[in-house]
Amino acid sequence: xxxxxxVPSYSYWxxxxxxxVSSDSEDDDTxxxxxxxxxxxxxxxxxxxxxxxxxxxxxxxxxxxxxxKHPTSPRSPISTVLVEITPTITHCSLATVxxxxxxxxxxxxxxxxxxxxxxxxxxxxxxxxxxxxxxxxKERVAAALENGTLMGVLRKMLSTCE
Amino acid sequence: MPSPEGAPLPFTLQPLAQFSPASNSRTWLTAPxxxxxxxxxxxxxxxxxxxxLTSFKLLxxxxxxxxxxxxxxxxxxxxxxxxxxxxxxxxxxxxxWRRWDDNAGINDDNGExxxxxxxxxRNDDSEDDDExxxxxFAVILDGHExxxxxxxxxxxxxxxxxxxxDKSVWIWExxxxxxxxxxxxxxxxxxxxxxxxxxxxxxxxxxxxxDDTIRLYKEDMDxxxxxxxxxxxxxxxxxxxFEPADVSSLTAEDGDPTKSAWLVEKVKAGPRLISCSDDLTxxxxxxxxxxxxxxxxxxxxxxxxxxTGSIEEDWYEEARLPQxxxxxxxxxSWSKATGRVVTTGSDGxxxxxxxxxxxxxxxxxxxxxxxxxxxxxxxxxxxxxAEIEGGHxxxxxxxxTWCRRRDKGKRSEDEEVVITTGDQGDVxxxxxxx
Numbered sequence: 001x002x003x004x005x006x007v008p009s010y011s012y013w014x015x016x017x018x019x020x021v022s023s024d025s026e027d028d029d030t031x032x033x034x035x036x037x038x039x040x041x042x043x044x045x046x047x048x049x050x051x052x053x054x055x056x057x058x059x060x061x062x063x064x065x066x067x068x069k070h071p072t073s074p075r076s077p078i079s080t081v082l083v084e085i086t087p088t089i090t091h092c093s094l095a096t097v098x099x100x101x102x103x104x105x106x107x108x109x110x111x112x113x114x115x116x117x118x119x120x121x122x123x124x125x126x127x128x129x130x131x132x133x134x135x136x137x138k139e140r141v142a143a144a145l146e147n148g149t150l151m152g153v154l155r156k157m158l159s160t161c162e
Numbered sequence: 163m164p165s166p167e168g169a170p171l172p173f174t175l176q177p178l179a180q181f182s183p184a185s186n187s188r189t190w191l192t193a194p195x196x197x198x199x200x201x202x203x204x205x206x207x208x209x210x211x212x213x214x215l216t217s218f219k220l221l222x223x224x225x226x227x228x229x230x231x232x233x234x235x236x237x238x239x240x241x242x243x244x245x246x247x248x249x250x251x252x253x254x255x256x257x258x259w260r261r262w263d264d265n266a267g268i269n270d271d272n273g274e275x276x277x278x279x280x281x282x283x284r285n286d287d288s289e290d291d292d293e294x295x296x297x298x299f300a301v302i303l304d305g306h307e308x309x310x311x312x313x314x315x316x317x318x319x320x321x322x323x324x325x326x327x328d329k330s331v332w333i334w335e336x337x338x339x340x341x342x343x344x345x346x347x348x349x350x351x352x353x354x355x356x357x358x359x360x361x362x363x364x365x366x367x368x369x370x371x372x373d374d375t376i377r378l379y380k381e382d383m384d385x386x387x388x389x390x391x392x393x394x395x396x397x398x399x400x401x402x403x404f405e406p407a408d409v410s411s412l413t414a415e416d417g418d419p420t421k422s423a424w425l426v427e428k429v430k431a432g433p434r435l436i437s438c439s440d441d442l443t444x445x446x447x448x449x450x451x452x453x454x455x456x457x458x459x460x461x462x463x464x465x466x467x468x469x470t471g472s473i474e475e476d477w478y479e480e481a482r483l484p485q486x487x488x489x490x491x492x493x494x495s496w497s498k499a500t501g502r503v504v505t506t507g508s509d510g511x512x513x514x515x516x517x518x519x520x521x522x523x524x525x526x527x528x529x530x531x532x533x534x535x536x537x538x539x540x541x542x543x544x545x546x547x548a549e550i551e552g553g554h555x556x557x558x559x560x561x562x563t564w565c566r567r568r569d570k571g572k573r574s575e576d577e578e579v580v581i582t583t584g585d586q587g588d589v590x591x592x593x594x595x596x
Contacts, residue, residue, distance in 0.1 A: 072488065077556040078509055080489075112586075113556035115489060115508060136440070137372065137398065138490070138508070138558070139233070139356070142188070142206070143252050143309045143327070146230050 034110065036066040039081055042109050043102050047160045049094050049153055054160065060085050060098060065121055077113050081106060084121040091126055099135040100144060101157045173548035175512055178579055178591040179218040179569070185211060185587035190231070191493075191561040192583045193247075196239045198263065199568035201581060202247055203589050206231040210249060210259075212297075213589065215568035227299040229253040234312050240319040247297075248322055250310030256303040256324045258340065261296050301340045305332055305347075312357040316365060321345070323367050325355035331369045331379070333386060346386035350377050356400050362407040362433055370399035376437055376447070382473040390475045392447055397440035400492045400507075405433040411501025411517055412542065420540040421519060427451075427539060434480065436503060438491035444505055444515075446544075448480040483544045486513045497564040499576045503544075506553065506562040506582055514548040514580070514594065548594055554584035567593070 040063045044056025055061045065084040071077065083102055087095045099118045106116040118135045120128035134140055144150050181203070188206040195201065199215040202224075209225040210232055230252035238246035243264070249257040307328035314323045322334045322342070333346040353372030360367055367379045367386075376392035376399055414421035430451040438444045452475075489508035496503050503515045520541040553559055561583040566576070580592040 073551065075551045076509070077552040078489075111556070115558075133372070133398070136490075137354075138492075139309070139311065140327070140354070142231065146252055 034068065034079075034081075034114075036063060036068055039066050039068065039083070039106065039110075042161070043083065043105050045161045046098075046101050046105055047157045048088075049097055049101075049157055055085075055098065055102070058088055060088060061102065062086065078115060079113050080115045080117060081110065082117045082119065084119050086121045086124045090124060095120060095125055095131050096134055097150070097153060097157075099131060100141065100150075101154055103135060103141065104145070104154055105158055105161060171546060171548055173514065173594045173596045175514065175548050175550040175553070175580065175592045176595045178571075178593045181211075181213040181218050181220070181589040181591070183220055184589065185209070187587055188231075188585045189560070189583045189587050189589060191234050192563060192581050192589050193235050193237055194563060194565035194581065195237050195245065197241075198245065201565065201589075202235050202237065203583060204232040204235045204249065205587070208232060208251075210235055210247065211589075215565065215591075216570070218569070218591065222297060224259060224297045227257045227259070227302065228255065230309075233310060236313050236315055238315050238319045238322075239317065246300075248313045248315065248324075250313040250324055252309040254304075254306045254308055254310060254326065254328075256306075256310055256313055256322075256334075258300045258303070258342070260298050260300045301342060303332075303334060303342055305344060306330065311355060314358045314360055314367075316360040316367075317362050321360070321365065321367075323358040323360065323369075325358045325369055327354040329353060329355060329371075331355055331358060331367070333367070346379075348377075348379055348386060348388065350379075350388045350391075351375070353398075356398060357402055359402045359404055359435075361404050364432070368402045368404065368435055370402040370437055372398045374399060374439075374441075376402055376435070378475060378477065380473055380475075387473065389473050390477050392435075392437075392477050392479075394445060394479050395437065395439040395441050395443065398490075399437050399439045400490065401494050402435055402437045403494050403496050404435055405496050405501070406498040407433055409496075409498060409501040412519065414540075418540065420538055423538055424540040424542070435477070436494050436496055438494040438505055438507070440490040442485055442487050442489070442491060444483040444485075444487075444491060444494055444503070445479050446481040446483070447477050450476040450478060481542070481544055483515050484546050486546055486549060487511060492559070493561045493563075495563040497578060499564070499566070499578050502547070502564075504562045504564060504580050506559040508558050510552050510554060510557065510559055512550050512553040512559065512562055512580065512582060512592065513546055515544045516547045517542050517544050519543075550592075553582055553592075554586060554588055554590065557585040557588070559584045565591075 043061050044054060046055045048058055067082040069080045071079060085099055103116050103118045119132045185205040185207055190204045192201050192203045201213050203211040208228050209223050211220055212222040214221050228251035232249050232251050234250040236248050245261050245263055247259045306326040309327045310324055312325050325331045329351045331348040332344055334342045335345045337343050351371040351373050355369050355371050357370045365381060368376060370376045374395050374397055377388050378390040379386050380389045414425055431449045435447040487507050487509055491505050491507040494505045506512045520543045559582050563581050564578050565581050567579045582590050
């Protein structure tokens, strides 16, 4: 295909751009507590794909729109984090890419027990339903990450997250 | 293990083995061979891993044919002496791989070691004795415009169906050796087609989609055509699977005529379809048998309004399985041996269900099962019989399937294991224990 030469040769899922938060922890047996502020700090420095500004400064991501749910039963290892993003304009054509950037950033940075849900904040985008459906589709996200052009855009957005 | 409601479940899922070495990147699906004690695992590292069901060890890594993730694979049924594997990849192509079984280094069904010295079926001009190269990438099937998501062989092996994010379903037929012809391009869906499955007895194909629907297709006067649309799911339908033919999980041994009547009706309708979705539900769909056509059409006083030759079928939602999943249900598989069903998904749970006769006192749900209001016909219900959380620790599980148990610990010829395939590259086998 057209983009094959651009596809990164490493495996994204196992070679993230930086170590996961959990790898700092000396005690892997106890799930460390991750709060909304920490999640906000991870994504607020992502660059907007069009502007030289961060998603935090553009108020695309906002602390009150981050919701963490801890395991629903004592036997379940799964936590979820829901991030509702607010596109700068209701017809923003890059809403999907921004959402993908947030999802990728969190999946790389949070321990694997976190399921990451990224959605458009209600009433802030004209095609929120379709964007939400794409962002929630694991197969589409996985295929997007094998697309060299798109990965280039995402890497640029995430390069400011240090 | 107690159910979420606190009542104990009759079975537990016990880990039997983890196939090793595991892939070090996401694995999507594991397909048990129809005859040999091996499975094939589709991996995002662009390989298919062939594992033994007797030792749980890696036998071969099949690579080189695809440029992106291998999303899916399926063994061609009905072959002897040769194995044929179809793969579907995010590189928009499907692949066909072949290998003579006498070079496989594995035992056939009869338990006798295969004769390694025999090479009668192998091309004499083959100079390649490297074991890893014995899987020959025979042909690439090009045509889809974007990622292939699922591939499925028809029951007799005549047809191969493939589906893609390009919203289409293709049907291929092998005309002669490695020459596959496209016999249908079905563009019915309004979104990615996530899975395809064939009816076990008829040339009837089902597909499920990102557009939240399931569609069924049959050949009509040389043209494949959509014969039913199954609406009901509120989100992406990840997988469809047909009920195996001749599975006998329920009997009327107690002589209850209403149960016999149910079984007669079931035979008339034929194998059912099961689907799982992002909407967290798992649903069973059933065909409404067609009325018999008038045996003496010439003497009929009234012309029949119903086109007797119509190929369209009427399918309805017969049941919903108890909802135990908390996130997208990616995979559903119907057991050939027991009629049980296993599901898994994003929440990392593995859930096993069984169909049973509904107790006469039990309340009947109002919203489903409209066809069984007849008091002379018994009714069934689905119950969860085993469940485990965190089956692959904190990782998502992409696929679960039933598979005949083949290792030394098997307790009967038809004992089955559940094989699960997960995001971290792990493939695991589970037994049901009571």
